[in-house]
Amino acid sequence: MNVTIIAGARPNFMKIAPIIDAIQEKKAQGFNINYRLVHTGQHYDKNLSDTFFKELNIPFPDINLEVKSGTQAEQTAAIMIGFEKELQQNPCDLVMVVGDVTSTMACTIVAKKAGIDVAHVEAGIRSGDMNMPEEINRIVTDSLTDYFFTTSSYANANLANLGVAQSNVFFVGNVMIDTLLKHAPRLKKPQIWEDLKLEEKKYMVMTLHRPSNVDEENQLKNLIHQIVTLGKDYPIIFPVHPRTKKLLEGLDLNFENLHYVEPLGYLHFNYLVKNAFAMLTDSGGITEETTVMNVPCITLRDSTERPETCDIGTNILVGNDTNKIEAAFANLLSGNWKQGQTPELWDGHAAKRITDCLVEIYAL
Structure with missing residues (x-):
């Protein structure tokens, strides 16, 4: 065959x-x-x-x-x-x-x-x-x-x-979780860990690439501004997707706690996610990994094709609704985030x- x-x-x-x-x-x-x-x-x-x-x-x-x-x-x-x-x-x-x-x-x-x-x-x-x-x-x-x-x-x-x-x-x-579990012992610190003197559970990671979040300049500005303001006490590591990088050029989105980095390899990226206080993303696959790693995940989308990550995992949907984002941060920062479980199989x-x-x- x-x-x-x-x-x-x-x-x-x-x-x-x-x-x-x-x-x-x-x-x-x-x-x-x-x-x-x-x-x-x-x-x-x-x-x-x-x-x-x-x-x-x-x-x-x-x-x-x-x-x-x-x-x-x-x-x-x-x-x-x-x-x-x-x-x-x-x-x-x-x-x-x-x-x-x-x-x-x-x-x-x-x-x-x-x-x-x-x-x-x-x-x-x-x-x-x-x-x-x-x-x-x-x-x-x-x-x-x-x-x-x-x-x-x-x-x-x-x-x-x-x-x-x-x-x-x-x-x-x-199968994505097959890969995560197999390589979990091999996850390794990226250089950014030493450069920023990051500490376990004392920083956040963010990824953005969906058109609904990054295609319109004011929408992107407002979203990032709200996130860095609410998370002001935490470094926020932002590996920038090539598509998003083009859109960010020329925008004045520089904040003391926001750190842009190049896209990371699998082992470096998942080391950051595993040890993060929280994940902010509009990716679907990352919500699966955070559920298994028991990392709080705020998904900047209105819908998900992976409802199990919300129903029994660590994920919640907020879209780009400012009220929902604020409420999610309130839960996160107060230590009241839900406890997730790993889906069947x-x-x-x-x-x-x-x-x-x-x-x-x-x-x-």
């Missing part, structure tokens, strides 16, 4: 790493299973791609389609053209896509038109917000997928509501369950 695995953006790399490990383990046990790793090149900043392959011990891709940036349509089209050629030259039995980035949707369409089965890792998650490109990617991908690997009961319910046959849905857990063995399923499905 030949599996083509797709990676296109930073979160994908964290999700494919344990899957590749699990496939290699099956192969070592004598199962006829091989993989080919295709990097679409959707993210091309060195800190958002090559670094992850090195840090997480992932073999470098067999091919990089080198799509790079563009409009949604341009990027989707370029991925489809490149991946169609790839499949023609390297046929496979199964295309495995992960997450909800443009590459996930585009490669799914190409695979299905080529008559190839598709497995979607992290299938069934929904935010209900059609203004997010990722939501459209999820809907299209799941409408074409053959085998659905899910992270939660919420995702299972979403797929059931769509009429997906239960026999094709496999509740396996969260977020135990570090999701990738093994996925390959166990593949062995059974394809009778290897």
Whole structure:
């Protein structure tokens, strides 16, 4: 059996790493299973791609389609053209896509038109917000997928509501947490720790990249100003996404407790998150990691495709509502943040369950 695995953006790399490990383990046990790793090149900043392959011990891709940036349509089209050629030259039995980035949707369409089965890792998650490109990617991908690997009961319910046959849905857990737990002993201090003399649980970390937060100058200014004012007694470390960096240029957003840093590698970034007093983010994946690490997380979005991080985890949604942000900080600073729990099957063995399923499905 030949599996083509797709990676296109930073979160994908964290999700494919344990899957590749699990496939290699099956192969070592004598199962006829091989993989080919295709990097679409959707993210091309060195800190958002090559670094992850090195840090997480992932073999470098067999091919990089080198799509790079563009409009949604341009990027989707370029991925489809490149991946169609790839499949023609390297046929496979199964295309495995992960997450909800443009590459996930585009490669799914190409695979299905080529008559190839598709497995979607992290299938069934929904935010209900059609203004997010990722939501459209999820809907299209799941409408074409053959085998659905899910992270939660919420995702299972979403797929059931769509009429997906239960026999094709496999509740396996969260591969991103596989990676987090595996590399937890290897997390290491970034240079910023020494430079700013950071102390455990005495600083915050912030990431922002969603258009709803960063595309409009006044909105971005007001949001950052409120956060640094409410968190005035804490250094706030802000690794700046390349997209956000362009928008920040020319804006006078310099505050004594706000520290801009370059994007960090996986081991450095998660060291900061693990030891932070709190996380402020508009990312979905980070809310999963903070839930497992039991770090308070304030999510600057109105919706989430990962409701389990709010219902039983450490996460709350505030959007960019000033009143909600103020209330969240009041809870945080008073020591009244909720105690979270780890969701079911977020135990570090999701990738093994996925390959166990593949062995059974394809009778290897």
